[in-house]
Structure formats: structure tokens, C-alpha cells
Amino acid sequence: MMMDSFEYRLQARRPANYLALGFGLFTACAVLLAQAALWAWVPVGLYLAIVLWQLMRNPSDGLSLRGGSIDIYSDNKLIRRIPLAWIRSAQIRSGVFAPDECTLLMSDGNRIELPSAALPPARRLKRELQARGVSLA
Incomplete structure (x- = not known):
């Protein structure tokens, strides 16, 4: 008997990661509007860099x-x-x-x-x- 194939993939490009990107952009806008010190940009920049790197690489398991x-x-x-x-x-x-x-x-x-x-x-x-x-x- 021939069985249909089954495939499951979990990719980085999924709604949760796009939501994380939106959160990072929202935080960056808040830091910009608050005219925060330069050190406040470091964690925001790192967070955005990690999220963008994952979305660009799009690893899949x-x-x-x-x-x-x-x-x-x-x-x-x-x-x-x-x-x-x-x-x-x-x-x-x-x-x-x-x-x-x-x-x-x-x-x-x-x-x-x-x-x-x-x-x-x-x-x-x-x-x-x-x-x-x-x-x-």
C-alpha cells in the first residue's frame, strides 16, 4: 500500500518572529521619541539585529x-x-x-x-x- 508523504517544518519566518520584529521597532521608536542616551540604543540595536538576522537566515528544522x-x-x-x-x-x-x-x-x-x-x-x-x-x- 502506498502511503502519502508527511512533512513538518518549523521556520524562523513565522508570525511570532514578525511580532518580535514589530516589538523591536516599537521600542526603537519609543527610545527615539524619548531622546534617550546613546547607551539605551545598545540593547535595542542588539535585539533588532538578532531578530533581523534570524529572519534573513530563516533556519528551518x-x-x-x-x-x-x-x-x-x-x-x-x-x-x-x-x-x-x-x-x-x-x-x-x-x-x-x-x-x-x-x-x-x-x-x-x-x-x-x-x-x-x-x-x-x-x-x-x-x-x-x-x-x-x-x-x-
Whole structure:
């Protein structure tokens, strides 16, 4: 049976970072209107530089499930490809105040921790892995 592919990406260009840019610009305008001292521009300038750098670089983390394997991406590069046939089971934990975690238990006894930045929401990941025959521990 042919399974549709699934892909999840988390990029820097998302609404939260554009909101952070707006906050930085608002703060810069407030510092300008207040005619604040030069030292007040240092943290505002650093904050804006970091946000703009992230938006320009647009790093992307994620995973894709296709063709019988899991591909893990970090900073727009493929870092690992794991065949689904090698996976005995998966442990997926979702935290209230912590990021979701996924540990793959391999048929050779090894454990592989997937990077949390690359993971979709836990419920979706469980559904996608189960649809591809990976049992959940």
C-alpha cells in the first residue's frame, strides 16, 4: 500500500518572529521619541539585529516521512535518515511546559532521540508513525 508523504517544518519566518520584529521597532521608536542616551540604543540595536538576522537566515528544522524512512532536518540540512524498518517502537512524550520529545527504539537495541525542534505536535506525530506501522511504547 502506498502511503502519502508527511512533512513538518518549523521556520524562523513565522508570525511570532514578525511580532518580535514589530516589538523591536516599537521600542526603537519609543527610545527615539524619548531622546534617550546613546547607551539605551545598545540593547535595542542588539535585539533588532538578532531578530533581523534570524529572519534573513530563516533556519528551518523538521522531519519528513516518505519512502519508508524518516528524514530529520536541522538548519535546512538533512542530518539523518532512518529507515522505518529499523524502528522497533517509538516513545513520544508531550510536556506541558517542555517541548515534545520522541525517542526511537531501534531493532538493534540503540535509542535515537529526535531533536525537539524538528518534531510536529505529539498527537500528529503519533498518528503519522502509527499509520506507517511503527508501534508506540
